[in-house]
Amino acid sequence: MTAMLVTRFKEVTAEGDIIEFVVWRVPSPVDPSRHFYKYRAVYIVDGKRVVGFDNERGKGDHKHIRGRESAYAFSTVETMIEDFIAEVDAIRRRR
Numbered sequence: 001m002t003a004m005l006v007t008r009f010k011e012v013t014a015e016g017d018i019i020e021f022v023v024w025r026v027p028s029p030v031d032p033s034r035h036f037y038k039y040r041a042v043y044i045v046d047g048k049r050v051v052g053f054d055n056e057r058g059k060g061d062h063k064h065i066r067g068r069e070s071a072y073a074f075s076t077v078e079t080m081i082e083d084f085i086a087e088v089d090a091i092r093r094r095r
Contacts, residue, residue, distance in 0.1 A: 001027045003038065006077060018044040019088060021053075023077050032060040035074055041084040043091070051087045053080060063087070 006023040013019065021041035030038050033055045043051035052064035053072060061074040065087060074080055 003027070006037070007081075015045075017092075018042070020044075021081060021084060023080075030055050030057050030060075032058070033074065037074075037077060039077070039080060041081070043084075043088045050091055051084065053084045066091075 003024045003026045006025050008022045010018070010020040019042075021039065023037055023039040026036055026038050029036060038055060040054040041052065042049055049064060050066060053062075055061045055074065061072045062069055063072040063083075072080075072083075
């Protein structure tokens with residue numbers, strides 16, 4: 001099996017911010033993750049990443065919030081997208 005696109009979304013807001021995520025189903029886990037998904041989600045404001053979720057090879061599942069990186073407990077694609085959108089919404093409410 002080759003990688004299969006699960007979902008892709010991109011929006012440029014009226015303010016020029018970018019909200020984007022891409023999820024692939026992969027034939028084997030991206031080490032050290034144990035699930036079969038490769039994903040990245042990003043919220044960019046003024047050309048800078050404000051929120052990011054991904055599972056980079058060697059780092060595993062993690063998130064970036066306002067420049068701080070921390071582990072992320074991936075459970076499902078749907079939950080990851082919901083968590084990402086919740087972080088984006090929280091930051092947008094504070095603007």
